[in-house]
Amino acid sequence: MIGTDFVPSAYSNSVAKGKITWKSPSNIALVKYWGKKENQIPANPSVSFTLDTCATTTTVTYRKLEEEGKDYSFDLFFEGEPKESFRPKILTFFKRVEHYLPFLKSYHFTIDTSNSFPHSSGIASSASGMSALALCLMSIEKELQPEMDPGHFNRKASFLARLGSGSACRSIEGDLMQWGLHKDTQGSSNEYAIKYPFPVHDVFKNYQDTILLVDKGQKQVSSTVGHDLMHGHPFAEQRFLQAHANLTKLQDVFAQGDLNGFIEIVESEALTLHAMMMTSLPYFILMKPHTLEIINKIWAFRERTNTHVCFTLDAGANVHVLYPESEQEIVYQFIKNELVAYCENGQYICDTIGYGAKKM
Incomplete structure (x- = not known):
């Protein structure tokens, strides 16, 4: 249509x-x-x-x-x-x-x-x-x-x-x-x-998303302005090709329940988004020091525990911590013990995958 x-x-x-x-x-x-x-x-x-x-x-x-x-x-x-x-x-x-x-x-x-x-x-x-x-x-x-x-x-x-x-x-x-x-x-x-x-494997059903509120202030650059800076961006065409390729790769990842493949694509996509911001003209950085601290803590915890926790980012400093429901207990304890300290006023939101809008 x-x-x-x-x-x-x-x-x-x-x-x-x-x-x-x-x-x-x-x-x-x-x-x-x-x-x-x-x-x-x-x-x-x-x-x-x-x-x-x-x-x-x-x-x-x-x-x-x-x-x-x-x-x-x-x-x-x-x-x-x-x-x-x-x-x-x-x-x-x-x-x-x-x-x-x-x-x-x-x-x-x-x-x-x-x-x-x-x-x-x-x-x-x-x-x-x-x-x-x-x-x-x-x-x-x-x-x-x-x-x-x-x-x-x-x-x-x-x-x-x-x-x-x-x-x-x-x-x-x-x-x-x-x-x-x-x-x-x-x-x-x-x-x-x-x-x-x-097809989507059951491991991706009821996926968890804990949103760490790193910075609650007004963004220095709006998303609208950021989108516009992709016009004439030196790496724009390569980025667009990458997104198409990653969507194709996800078809097997979702079908097979490939959590490691999921992590690789999702984290790469988040960092690429911010790389586009840092290499536009004018360039800008929306991540904060605490964003990077959280990312490094997630990487270290994942290697130490063999869990499948990962992160993604929007066009801002806050971190979405993604993990399968089967690992909820251990990952949530990690979030409380090691990550909440990096949140502004200790604030975070526990969310999960939903099924769309509802008429009330």
Whole structure:
């Protein structure tokens, strides 16, 4: 499917008012997407674990206006308080998706959103937040077009979420999601994410992710700026080829339960992401000294114990510690004994692999 497939025909129903709530999770990429083209199209494909605990809950209350407005009509609240600083991002999102949701100017919306994790924690909330909002808007469209099938609903929700935040398209479903055209994945798309279509060994079910909050401050460089710096980057093309190759390699890794192969790809991907930041112009470093201390501690512990704990990173200093459920007891004890000391105010979040957004 392509974007034009998501432009609706005339709505078959009329709705005066209503209220809808969705809870949508964050996700953590295993093969990273870094660099994008126009209209939020990724420069390379990615695959992610959908999370469970780290989530955004969004309620949209809507009422039809007496006549269609010239602009978008909405009030925005974050955890019960007005949040004007979020308004420009929502306006940009509405402008991008209006072609696909032609009812937007016909309603007034009250958007009330909250996170299950502290807003200042350094956990990116754009994936969970934009996917939750996209799902609420899709539920309104489902009211207007009751014959819509569930498959189309999810694909379009992912498509819309992508226009708000690229990685948000991977938060609609779970537990493994793939986004971006990939020659070895039939049905893959740059327009929306798909459920990972290949066999996955049981060892990867219920995988654990403990997120160590190393630095909760504002990033010195936003992800949007970082993505843009991939244009003209001296190593960009090689990086994009690497991501494609790693996605292909993961097919055997996931099917065979190859934990060592998984570790090699996931950690390499995390370090490559940050290598791209350090070699762009202007260059920047988002890792902190404590990030590196944690990585070295993980490597030493893994060698000492023959466990399969590994790390990945987002575009920031925080560390996602990944490990199979069968090793939860020993790894969690290690985290408490040796790693929590490197977290800001000793803060960390215990999460696990989830299965996508839920209508509340």
